[in-house]
Amino acid sequence: MPDGKNIFVVTRDGLDIARFMAEVSDPAFGAVASFLGTVRSPNLGETVLYIDYEGYEAMIKTQMQVMADELRRGLELGHLVLAHRLGKLKPGEASIAIVASSKHRKDALLACQTGIDRAKDLLPVWKYEVTEKSQTWVKGNSSASTPL
Template sequence: MRVTVRYFAIVRELLGRAVEERELPAGTTAGHLLDELAREHPAIERLRRSTMLMVNYQYVPPEHVLQEGDEVALIPPVSGGSGPFAITTDPLDAESVARAVAWPGAGAVVTFTGTVRATARGKAVHYLEYEAYPPAAEQAFRQIASEIQERWGIDRVAIVHRVGRVEIGEASVVIAVASPHRAEAFDACRYAIDRLKQIAPIWKKEVYEDGEVWIGSEAAYQQAFGHSTPPVS
C-alpha cells in the first residue's frame, strides 16, 4: 500500500523535505513506520521520544494500523464551537474574530490576542516564523471548542492562528469566546490558549541577530544534539 508522510518544523529541517510517498506492506502500523524512518534517519531516532503521530489529521497510538492512501504526519513538540477555526497567512483582526462569536444572549465577549514581543530569553527578537499542519491544527481548534462546550456550556468560540513570518507587534493568534456570563468567558478563553499550546500542531521559530530556535522544541534539541539550535546547512 502507498501512504503519504509529512514532516514539520524540526523534523522537516533535519531531513530537508516536507513530504514523501512510501510503499508499505499491508498491516503496517504507525509505530512500524516510525521504526523504519528512525532506522533510515538518525535525526528521527534521536527525537522519537518527543515525536507524536497523526494519521488523517488525528493523533494515533503506535499500534494504529495504516491503510492505503493514509496521510501520516510526524509531529514534533508543539510550541470545535461556532468558529471560525482557521490557519491563515493574512494579518489577524481581533475585532472581526470577536464579531464572529457575538450574539444577543452574550453578556461577555472575551478575546485573547497573542502578539510578537521584541525580546525573549534575554535576546532581541527580529521576527517570528510560524509553521502549522493546517487541517490537523484546525481540527485541534474544533476539539478545544468541543471541550469548552462540555465544560462550560459555551458554544460560541473562535480560534484563528497566523503562519509564516510575523513581525514584532503583530498578532499571531486571536481567540474569542462569547458567553452569557463574564467569569465563564474569561475561564474558557484562558483554557483555549493553554490547550492550543498543548495539542495544536503549530510551531514557532524565534529569529535573532545571531541565530534562531524552534520554541517548544528546545529541550528536545538539547537532548538530541547537545545544543539549543538546529544545525544550519
C-alpha cells in the first residue's frame, strides 16, 4: 500500500475540488470523502454581501501539519488535502475543503468531521463579515491555547 501524502493549500483563488478529489484518489484506497465549508447567507438574519478572510499564511500551513499528524494518529488514512481560501468570498463560495481517502469509508468520513472541528480550533484565520446592515469581525474560538 502506498504511503499517504498530505497536501496543504492556502490560496486566494477558488478551491479546485475536482483537483483535490483527483489528488487523493488512489486504487489502494477505496473511499474518498470530502467536506466543503461555504459562505452562508443570511447569517443571523442579515443578508451577507461578502466575507473577507484574513489569515496568518505561514502558521496556517504549520497548523495544517499539526492537524494532519493528529488525524493520522487516530485514523487509517490514505491521502489528505487540507485547503483554506483567503480574501473576499461571496455567499455560496467555498472557504475551506477537507478531502481524504482511506482503505475503508469510516476513516475518510471521520477525517472530514474531525478535520473541520480541528480546523476551527487551530487555523489562524479571521472572518470580517460585511452584510447589508453592518460590518464586523466574527467572534472567534480560543480553544487552541490559554488566552491572555
